[in-house]
Amino acid sequence: MTASVASVALLGACGSSGKGYGASNPTTTAGPAAAAPAAAAGGSAVTIDNFSFGPSPLKVKSGTKVTVTNKDSTTHTWTADSGDAVTWTSPDLSPGSSYSFTFSKAGTYSYHCKIHPSMTGTVVVS
Numbered sequence: 001m002t003a004s005v006a007s008v009a010l011l012g013a014c015g016s017s018g019k020g021y022g023a024s025n026p027t028t029t030a031g032p033a034a035a036a037p038a039a040a041a042g043g044s045a046v047t048i049d050n051f052s053f054g055p056s057p058l059k060v061k062s063g064t065k066v067t068v069t070n071k072d073s074t075t076h077t078w079t080a081d082s083g084d085a086v087t088w089t090s091p092d093l094s095p096g097s098s099y100s101f102t103f104s105k106a107g108t109y110s111y112h113c114k115i116h117p118s119m120t121g122t123v124v125v126s
């Protein structure tokens, strides 16, 4: 390889006597980051871990698809309490599996795990 090192010594001092440092002022970009986070910022994901749902209550806007993922080492379900305006239930969620439900109506939805009724949580849809 030919090392063509151009010895260019730029003497910035020559030339105009104006300010030579103004060009380094970066444009402030306070806008939204280009890369959206993988998980929705509003928190449309619920995780089952250590026999509990979280976060709870989960607050979402209507039309949000909420995905519950079982990260526990035991099978669980994600089942709406009866009496709510909208009910749903997942199949048995073995460790690592997930289930999604889209909340299209505002309201407060309580849910539980059919296998472990002491596991409960709430989704608040506005």
Ligand SMILES: [Cu+2]
Residues within 6 Å of the ligand: 075, 076, 077, 113, 114, 115, 116, 119
């Ligand atoms: Cu359970």
